[in-house]
Amino acid sequence: xxxxxxxxxxxxxxxxxxxxxxxxxxxxxxxxxxxxxxxxxxxxxxxxxxxxxxxxxxxxxxxxxxxxxxxxxxxxxxxxxxxxxxxxxxxxxxxxxxxxxxxxxxxxxxxxxxxxxxxxxxxxxxxxxxxxxxxxxxxxxxxxxxxxxxxxxxxxxxxxxxxxxxxxxxxxxxxxxxxxxxxxxxxxxxxxxxxxxxxxxxxxxxxxxxxxxxxxxxxxxxxxxxxxxxxxxxxxxxxxxxxxxxxxxxxxxxxxxxxxxxxxxxxxxxxxxxxxxxxxxxx
Numbered sequence: 001x002x003x004x005x006x007x008x009x010x011x012x013x014x015x016x017x018x019x020x021x022x023x024x025x026x027x028x029x030x031x032x033x034x035x036x037x038x039x040x041x042x043x044x045x046x047x048x049x050x051x052x053x054x055x056x057x058x059x060x061x062x063x064x065x066x067x068x069x070x071x072x073x074x075x076x077x078x079x080x081x082x083x084x085x086x087x088x089x090x091x092x093x094x095x096x097x098x099x100x101x102x103x104x105x106x107x108x109x110x111x112x113x114x115x116x117x118x119x120x121x122x123x124x125x126x127x128x129x130x131x132x133x134x135x136x137x138x139x140x141x142x143x144x145x146x147x148x149x150x151x152x153x154x155x156x157x158x159x160x161x162x163x164x165x166x167x168x169x170x171x172x173x174x175x176x177x178x179x180x181x182x183x184x185x186x187x188x189x190x191x192x193x194x195x196x197x198x199x200x201x202x203x204x205x206x207x208x209x210x211x212x213x214x215x216x217x218x219x220x221x222x223x224x225x226x227x228x229x230x231x232x233x234x235x236x237x238x239x240x241x242x243x244x245x246x247x248x249x250x251x252x253x254x255x256x257x258x259x260x261x262x263x264x265x266x267x268x269x270x271x272x273x274x275x276x277x278x279x280x281x282x283x
Contacts, residue, residue, distance in 0.1 A: 027051050029222070043264045052220050052263055054200055057109060057126040060159050064267045065113035070122060072111040074144055079106055079137045083170055091168040098129045106137040107162075110145040115157075116271040121149035124159040125206070131163035134206050138166075139176020142210060146183040149192055153279050156187065156194040157270060160211040164204020177209035184213050193277040195270060198248070198257075200224050216273055218259045219248040220266075225256075 024033050029051025039046070043063065044053040062068035078095070085091040099105060107129035113122045123145040125132040134142075142158065149156040165173040187194055196214025198207075201224035208227055211217075219225065226233075226246035234241050244250045251257045261269045 028053075045263055050221060050262065052200065052222060054127070054161075055263075056128065057124045057159070057161070060124050060199075060266075061109070061113070061122075063263070064157075064159075064270060065115060065122065066117065070109070070111045070113045072109060073148070074110065074141050075105065077105060077137050077140060079135050079169070081168075082172060083168070085168040085170075087168075094130060094168070102126060102129050104129055106135070106141070107132050108138045108141050110141045112148065112152075112154075115267065115274060118271070118274050119152070119154045120274070121145050121152070121154055121156045122159075123157070125161045127161040127163075127201075130166065132161045132206070133163050133166040133173075134176055134209075135166035135169045135173045136176065139173070139179055142176070142180050143183050146180065146187055146194075149194070150183075150187055150190060153190070153192055155192065155274050155277070155279070157197065158194075158210060158214075159197045159199060160202040160206055161199045162202055162204070162206035162211075164206055174205065177205055180210045181213060184210060188215070190279075192279050193274070195273055195277075197266070197270075198223055198225055203227065203229075212256075215277065216258045217256070218261050218269065219251065219257050220263055221248055221260055223248045225251050 023036060025036055025039065026033055027046040027049060029046055030049035032046070032048050034046060039053065044055050045051070061070050081092045081095070104126060107126045108123055109126060110123035113120055123142055145158070146156060165177065167173065184194060193216070194214050196211055196217045198211060198217065198219040200220060200222065202211050203224065203226050207225065224246055225248060230241055230245055242250070248257065248260050252260050259269070
């Protein structure tokens, strides 16, 4: 006589419940599976290991500026193709595709906004537009953002995310490094603060110019920072590179950064810096 009988279950019966796309994602830091809703609520920072996912440029506007509002300037400026450049495809076609993808004219958005009621000249690089690369338009819009800071005597904040200068414009792209750096020298003489924020990644021509010239330079955790790629550097020096080379933490340890700031503390940090660094009259 059977006292207990286990009911058999047809494991194949019933309908399969599909998980909709975009509900879960895997953290690149700790490899945990996390809901997109939890990440969105936490500013796309992993709640388990604090890994910072890359976010869209416009998300920084919502995160940092009061009411997520930016009075945007120079919206209609767009790149020409002076060299008629072509590699695997025409440069003009790359520009058109990037404009369609991002609904922007080029790889930076700039204008005037407020942080805790204080007016700032603000610019944010858009990595989705040809890797946030700096060509003539990016250099010109950054230059104009600096000029607005000079004219209005208000702090300048630039959020960088870039693969570097845009080779498709040749020397015209490289000239933007000198142009923006010269204007920042003028800003410095006027004692108007410039806060540079480095996100993942910030490299090459952008890193070699305005991104590294802030009165205060802060970065998000685990961001890739540097000029050339690690393989090129290793071949140049003929040796192995240190662990975590070109990370925010490495740069902090070697004196390049003033602070590493979690994204959810970014607005508060910028507000405090603006308060502690008031615009001073030039001597």
